[in-house]
Amino acid sequence: MPNYRIHKTEYIDETKRVSFKYDGKTYFGYEGDTLASALLANGIHLVGRSFKYHRPRGIVSCGAEEPNAICQIGSKKDLTEPNVRATELELYEGLEASSQNCWPNVKFDIGGINNFISPLIPAGFYYKTFMWPKSFWKKVYEPLIRLSAGLGKSPTEPDPDIYDHKYVHYDVLVIGGGVSGIIAAKMAAKNNFKTLLVDDKKILGGSTIYQNNDSIKIDDKLSSEWLKNEIQEIKKLSNLTIKTRTSIAAYHGYNFLLAKENLTDHLPEEKKKNKIRQRLWKIRAKKVVIATGSIERPLVFNNNDRPGILLSNSINKYLDYYGVTCGENIILFTNNDSAYETSISLHKKGIKNIIVDLRKSASSELIKQAESLGIKIYFNHVVTNTFGYRKINSLEIMKLSEDGNTTVGNKIRLSCDCLGMSGGWTPMVHMHTQSGGKLDFRDEDQVFLPKENSEDQISVGSCNGDFDLENIIDKTVNKINKFLDIDNQDYQDTNIICSKENDKRNIWLLPNKIPLGKTKCFIDFQNDSTAKDIKLALTEGFRSIEHVKRYTTTGMATDQGKLSNMHALGIIADTAGVKMGTLGTTTFRPPFTPLTFGTLVGRNVGKFFEVVRKTSMHEWHVENNAEFENVGQWKRPWYYPKNGENMHDAVQRESKAARDSAGILDASTLGKIDIQGTDASEFLNRVYTNAWSKLAIGKCRYGLMLNEDGMVYDDGVTTRISENHYLMTTTTGGAANVLSKLEDYLQTEWPELDVYLTSVTDHYSTASICGPNSKKILNKLFPNLDLSDENFPHMSFKEDKLENINCRIMRISFTGEQSYEINIESKYGHSLWKMCIEAGKEFNLTPYGTETMHLLRAEKGFIIVGQDTDGTMTPSDLQMDWIVSKKKFDFIGKRSLYRSDTVREDRKQLVGLLTDDPKEILEEGAQIVSDVKSKPIDMLGHVTSSYFSPNLNKSIALAVVRSGKTMKGQKLIIPMENKNINVTVSDTIFLDKENKRLNA
Amino acid sequence: MFLINCPFCGERDQSEFSSGGEAHIVRPKQPTELSDDEWAEYLFMRKNIKGIQFERWNHVHGCRKWFNVVRDTSNDKILSVYKMGEKPPVNYK
Structure with a gap:
């Protein structure tokens, strides 16, 4: 088995060997690895197939932005988890992972045929193809699409893991534990702010922690050494809480943030048992410092998606942090200085590499260092094609024209087993925009930056567009001093040497001799959208970035376009001939990385799901x-x-x-509301349709309550217990809302009334x-x-x-x-x-x-509010005009009872229905018509209640029917799927109309 | 998620409150004297402002008191809170 682990690092514990299974085969890694670094150490790049064309795909990155290396973890029905990023999953003994979206397996995938028929499946393919005939959608198209759609497999049984929620309050929250986050947290905590620092990785330090180039120094030390000291120092600060393996999922208004803390995902099975798996932190912070850093951009050229093509900085991290090289013969393709750091690191470890640089020339200290090491650099060149099916084996480069729009000269073919790309850096502005912040566009390096920082939140470091170390430290210190209104001098004399420069040659879609239609220049790796698709969308008339996104599905995969959105925007801007800054971005929505449902619901599962x-x-x-x-x-x-x-x-x-x-x-x-006070009677007069003042003590009365729009809201019997004391009952479901409504009127419209309301339902x-x-x-x-009727009559x-x-x-x-x-x-x-x-x-x-x-x-024809009524029924519609007082000056909803609409005679009105066949029981909700022959059929109403009455020995029903009041005795039809049921409109009272039984 | 400063209880999480729509709509004293249009104006017509809005909130999972809030709907900032029956602060229009 090949071994690409070429040197020891302090982050990999080589004394602790970890075995894991990938696609059924056993491999070994070490404690400290991620699944991705362990796979690369075993020489495995190919980890999945793309969504649409099923092209072989390899690991691209080393973090949350990973589009390709997403896998299915575990195989148990209750614990398996899809779409886990191998670049973020820490390796543990016994880990089982498998690739997704391929059948029968990742090396030979039947769906790969899509790659060859790809000219037939352009952007919007589904929209265009599966339109007609309409009847095909449900039975043919949808099942087929569903079969081939989706990435991983959901668990099929309930999740047995334990999840937790925690509410916390802090003065300052710092998001991100890179160099700027650590400085911000230290400054805040040292100045007596209760501070929380969160970072999604296992250890703090961001990308500086493994930096080992001696031309980048702080106070005469390697920047990584300097930062380690800082980390040691902040760990001693008593009012600083540090949470690693914790990522902010959402940033809501008023500095309310949700964070997910991973507690056991990195532990072997037996150690996970009975422990909380993930905890959702609900954080309120007075001030928030965003230090989320930036991610490297890929470059867009033909066949830029082959396994073995990674982001240049990721190659660097795999090497210097994990001790793993991504290849033995590496080409770095860049438009800026950062690939040179990777190149020098590789060179130091004896890995052969050459650089292809879009820039005509460049002369920073870093480049001079590379040149002096004898690293071959092709300036003003562009990669035009790559080769190799399951892994890259060579590529072609050509010279760029003066304006960068075309290629000139001859192709040069270079062999390689790995290609690193660097298109510059994209600040992670997700948190800033989620919090409501706007963005500015910086033309010189084509990046969106946080626009204004409010008094409650601020962005520092590379997420604020400050990319070189000197800028990061100086600006962070100044901004934090101002933001927290402090005067911290800790970094006053810090001496920073940074040999990188910011010079960059940005070309969104790299030129090629081959016509665009015949290239595969991928923008969104996970959803397989290409530069061609974006251009097609524009040709077809789409202009808004939000529309292009949805039409081409760019940025809509599980990685939410972390690598692709900027290129899509850039190509749209170039094609449409507008400035990129004027296009705006798509909306950055939470969560930043996917959250499990378990984390969101926490303990509220099973019997704790609802009260x-x-x-x-x-x-x-x-x-x-x-x-x-x-x-x-x-x-x-x-x-x-x-x-x-x-x-x-x-x-x-x-x-x-x-x-x-x-x-x-x-x-x-039944809801029970205790009503007391000297104005209790007057209050009831105002909330019910009927009169209450004359109700004798010890008597009960039925009341109907309306909304101000005149529609029946609730009903129930209220009892006068003493002069100023009533007990109101409400419907079971309406109890809480009725109390709220009564309190609303009492507090806001009639505060002069002396009335006290108490819910006594549970008492x-x-x-x-x-x-x-x-x-x-x-x-x-x-x-x-x-109990005689004289002493204790009905309604007393x-x-x-x-x-x-x-x-x-x-x-x-x-x-x-x-x-x-x-x-x-x-x-x-x-x-x-x-x-x-x-x-x-x-x-x-x-x-x-x-x-x-x-x-x-x-x-008895008694209504149930909510079953026979639906918020559009007036008392008159219910044939209950008797309960509406004509004498009362006002009550809630009175004026609405004679609006032009409520006095219409053809409103739906409550009636009784008797089936011609007394054994036939109607279906509640069934439509009612008078004629089934003329089309369209005129719907007159629907059945609201239906039963077989054993006391009458026949079927009875209540229904609402247009102009129903005038239809007594009329024949109507209930059309059902397989028959028409004949009914006759009747009175709503079916039994004991004279109320003899009440006093029998 | 708002932090709302209930005039009776102090700052609490939004989840304790329910919103009651536009504030300062007074129920007509003599509804019977209103035309259909006038009544409809009271019953149905509500503003939908981008900017400073006066609205009613109820501390439903707290003291159950109704009160008024001045909120800028463009950035969700709550500018002022005052009790029912009190006049809106004059500095907001």
């Missing part, structure tokens, strides 16, 4: 086999199946029992007993209470004691039966329920759930 509210009777329902229904956050018994009954049978039995003898419902979930439990025998059961429970309220515990008993009915609601303090709810059940035994007291409740009330 579950249970009544105090809940355990009884569970013991008695109730099926539950979610109503808001509440768990409500839905029905109580007996002896293997299905829902229909259980509901039929429960409904019949409630009307024939007695039924009991847990009504604890009382309610058992509702109904049916002809309910009075007998109540009598057993409350023997001293006079009494207080009594059950074994010394106070109970509020309301005689109110939602079923049409004689009915009592017993309210007791919640802690006694369970006992109350059991006593009711015991007392009701001889009367076949049957517990019933929400489904039976809905059926019973539908028989």
Whole structure:
């Protein structure tokens, strides 16, 4: 096996050998490696296939910008993870990784055929091809595209890992632990700011930490040595917290940032166990220093995507940090000085290399050093093509013309096994723009820079466009002093020698003799978009960068265009003949690098996903086999199946029992609002449609509450407990919103009213007993209470004691039966329920759930707000004009009831429906029409509630129908998939219209 | 995510609050005397400003009090906070 690890470094622990599997084969690396550096040490460049053309692709970078080396980690159904960047994944014993987007394997990939038919799949191919015939989309095109789309595989079972959230507050947050970040953090912490420094790598120091060129020095030391000292010093500062392996994912307004801390991703399986995998930090910082650095740009030329072609600076890091060379015969292709650092490093380690430089000439100290070492430099030359299928083996260069627009002279073919490219540097302005900052364009080196720094955030170092060491240190110190309003003198006398210069020859799309249409000049490696695609988009009329991006998919892969966006912009600017700075950029959206769902949800999984509210009777329902229904956050018994009954049978039995003898419902979930104050009656007058002032103490009244637009909002029964004391009930789902609405009016519109509102929903439990025998059961429970209709009529309220515990008993009915609601303090709810059940035994007291409740009330034509109404129904639409007071001066929504729209006669109105076949049960939500022959069919309305009534022995339904009020007796049709159902419009009340049962 | 300075509780995270739309829209005292158009003006018409906006917020997961906020919608900066019934600060228009 080849070994490309050619020297020892302090970052690789050669005493700790680590074995790992890649594509099923076992390899070895060392502690300190990333998966990418370990693969390169084993001579592996080819790590995947490109998305569209399935071209072989190799490792390009050494960081978060990596477009190609993304792999699937692990194979377990619950733990496998797709799209992990090999350049960021720290190696651990037992790591299993595999390449993605290739079948049957990375070396021979069937999809590679796409490469040869590529002229047939240009930009916008999907949009253009899969348009017609329309009917093909769903059945043919979409399944095919889905089959070939997507990179990795999602886990198919729940994630067993533990994730955590943490909230923190700091005076200063410094993002990035490179040279400028370390200086900023030190200055802040030494001046008594509580400071947090985060860096996404395992160790601090950025790219300076492995710098070893002795022509770049600070205070007469190698810059890396100087920085190590600084790091030692800041670790001693007591009010500085340092978090490594922590990356900022999002920068929101008001300096609220999200950071992901990796805690166990670098550990072997057995050490990961029972530990928190990742922690999401929610950071509020008074001030934020952005020191996120910059990333190197690739160059755009024909076949610039072969395995073995990397960013020049990455070759340098693999060599000086990991001790790994990316090849033995390397060519560096550059338009600026930074590739010379790589070249000199390679040379020192005995790696043969030559430089191809776009510039006509250059003469910095660094270049002189390279020349003096005898490194061959081709100035004013351009790479025009590369060769080699699974790895680069040679390339062609040509001389550039004077203006740089074409090539001249003869091709020179050079052999190599690795090509490093450097197109200059792109400042990482993501954080700045995410925070709302704008960008400026600097023409001289074609970079976008943070425009203004606010009093809350500042960018320093190379993310601010300061690329050479002298500039970085001087400017950072000055800016931080000003930003924090301090006068730190630590770096006053620092002596910096930097031999690099900023001179650069920028050409976005490099010239070539071959027509563009026949080249493959890649811009976005992961999504396979080329310079040709960008130009095609422009030819076809796309102008906005946001449109070109979406049409060509440039920058839309998992790397979000970290390497590609600038080139796309540059080529658009050149082609359209405009200045790049005027184009603007696409939006930099969070997260900076992908986040796991686990990190985002933290501990809020499983039973902690949402709050579950249970009544105090809940355990009884569970013991008695109730099926539950979610109503808001509440768990409500839905029905109580007996002896293997299905829902229909259980509901039929429960409904019949409630009307024939007695039924009991847990009504604890209904919203309850305690209303007190001298203006309580006036307040109710204003919020309900009907009049309240004359309601006697001890009486109950049903009320309908509207929105200001006149539409029904909520309903419920309110009881007058004493002169200035009412208890309002609301729907279960509406309780919180009703309270908020009432508080809003009270605080903002009617602050003069003396009214106090308290939610008491959870304070009382309610058992509702109904049916002809309910009075007998109540009598057993409350023997001293006079239950006669004279003393305790329908819609009234009494207080009594059950074994010394106070109970509020309301005689109110939602079923049409004689009915009592017993309210007791919640802690006694369970006992109350059991006593009711015991007392009701001889009367076949049957517990019933929400489904039976809905059926019973539908028989009586009582509406359910939210089921029979949908926010567009007025009281009149519901045929409830009787509840709207004509006399009251005002109430919420009154004026809206006679707007031109609300008085229309052809509004949808609530009606009853009876099916011609009494056994036929309608589907809720089904459309209602009068004629199925004329097309388009005129939709008149829809079914809102539908049941089979065991008490009437027929199907009943409520519906909203256009002009329904005038249609009684009319025939309508419910068209279903396989038949038309004939129905007749009826009254909304199906049972006991005279209300005889209430006082039976 | 805003930091909102509740006039009753002090600075709290935005997640404790709910927004209640435009401020200083007074419910007409005599709705019955308004034409459909006048009522619709009160009921439906809201400003959508780029710049300084007066809006209502409710400290719903805190003291449950409603109050007013002056916010620049172009940069989300909250410029002032004041209680219900108080006049808006004169320096913002």
